[in-house]
Amino acid sequence: MSAFSHRFLCYSVFAFVLVLFFVLIHFQNEINKLRNDRQKYDLLIERYSQRLNEDELKSESIGDESENGAFAASVRNTGDDDTLIIYNRVPKTGSTSFMGIAYDLCKNNRFNVIHLNVSKNNHVLSLSDQSRFVYNVSNWSERQPSLYHGHIAFIDFSKFGVRKKPIYINIIREPLSRLVSYYYFLRFGDNFRPYVVRKRQGNKVSFDECVERKERDCDPNNMWLQIPFFCGHSANCWIPGNEWALQEAKRNLIQHYLLVGVTEDIHAFIAILESTLPRFFKGATKLYEKGVKSHLRKTYNKLDPLPETVEKVKQSKIWRMEFEFYQFALQQFHFVKQRTLISFDNLFKDKGNQFFYEKIRPR
Numbered sequence: 001m002s003a004f005s006h007r008f009l010c011y012s013v014f015a016f017v018l019v020l021f022f023v024l025i026h027f028q029n030e031i032n033k034l035r036n037d038r039q040k041y042d043l044l045i046e047r048y049s050q051r052l053n054e055d056e057l058k059s060e061s062i063g064d065e066s067e068n069g070a071f072a073a074s075v076r077n078t079g080d081d082d083t084l085i086i087y088n089r090v091p092k093t094g095s096t097s098f099m100g101i102a103y104d105l106c107k108n109n110r111f112n113v114i115h116l117n118v119s120k121n122n123h124v125l126s127l128s129d130q131s132r133f134v135y136n137v138s139n140w141s142e143r144q145p146s147l148y149h150g151h152i153a154f155i156d157f158s159k160f161g162v163r164k165k166p167i168y169i170n171i172i173r174e175p176l177s178r179l180v181s182y183y184y185f186l187r188f189g190d191n192f193r194p195y196v197v198r199k200r201q202g203n204k205v206s207f208d209e210c211v212e213r214k215e216r217d218c219d220p221n222n223m224w225l226q227i228p229f230f231c232g233h234s235a236n237c238w239i240p241g242n243e244w245a246l247q248e249a250k251r252n253l254i255q256h257y258l259l260v261g262v263t264e265d266i267h268a269f270i271a272i273l274e275s276t277l278p279r280f281f282k283g284a285t286k287l288y289e290k291g292v293k294s295h296l297r298k299t300y301n302k303l304d305p306l307p308e309t310v311e312k313v314k315q316s317k318i319w320r321m322e323f324e325f326y327q328f329a330l331q332q333f334h335f336v337k338q339r340t341l342i343s344f345d346n347l348f349k350d351k352g353n354q355f356f357y358e359k360i361r362p363r
């Protein structure tokens, strides 16, 4: 290699290193610039969100001053209140009158009421349908807060990995009287939708005759309904007479239901709901007392069964278990009612705040 080309190589390596050096410095500068910009933007975002919060607070207090208290309270809650109430109603328990009140209140109290209509009146959903239902109602922000009602068995939301659990409520009824009501409803319908042709329209067999002849419609196994509704979507829940199902129904009632009322005392049920969930049920008791909707639905041609018939039905294991569950719910309901309401002249009043805070530290 000649001396000239050797020197040329040296120069070009030197030049290359020099260029590399400047390129590195350039990128270092760019990186620093980007870092600074990011810090600036973070600061801006922080300030902006602070201002948003302040604005929200301001508009809330304006609302409080200019509107009456109740209205302002409900306005403030819309949008960020994702409370979800599920009323998985058992057929023929007087649920229609209660729902009438909910539909009357939803506009003023600003919540959504949605009926869940399940194909073929199934009370049990497929696993995939349960999952679709759970995710949909948890995520459907345009329809929150909401009250869903439908004839479905209890669904445990926590099984599907969602964090927020719904508030369950329900109403149950003495099992034989529910069965008799259902029996005549199938034959004669009711005053709520008198035009609907019922499954057993034209059948004039009374409940007493049915029990006498041991026909299918008055089979005690038909009473196995309130236990499985509270027990839920497990196989054992739907086996009439299953002991585990009864225990599971009791456990779910205590653990997952805010309140379970009884058909015989809807008035107190509504009064307790109003004092516990005023966001939804403010005004419900007054509506009920006015009687606008309280006697909305009456089954036609309903005959009370003869004492012999009642005796016969009470012999069955299914009635005894369902009645045990009903008694359990009733006891719980009375316990809650006694501690929540004052009653006078057939009217109810919330006992009001029975606690306060003190010794608040640090000062």
Ligand SMILES: *[C@@H]1O[C@H](CO)[C@@H](O)[C@H](O)[C@H]1NC(C)=O
Binding pocket: 117, 118
């Ligand atoms: C449920 O939907 C079906 C089909 O649209 C309808 O016939 C039925 O009346 C609905 N059930 C109730 C309780 O509205």
Ligand SMILES: *[C@@H]1O[C@H](CO)[C@@H](O)[C@H](O)[C@H]1NC(C)=O
Binding pocket: 134, 135, 138, 139, 162, 163
């Ligand atoms: C909303 O739906 C997504 C799936 O689409 C799910 O991952 C998420 O947990 C849902 N959110 C809630 C609160 O259920």
Ligand SMILES: *[C@@H]1O[C@H](CO)[C@@H](O)[C@H](O)[C@H]1NC(C)=O
Binding pocket: 135, 136, 137, 139, 140, 141
């Ligand atoms: C929930 O279902 C309704 C009705 O199918 C649909 O309009 C809504 O977009 C769904 N919401 C979510 C969050 O999936």
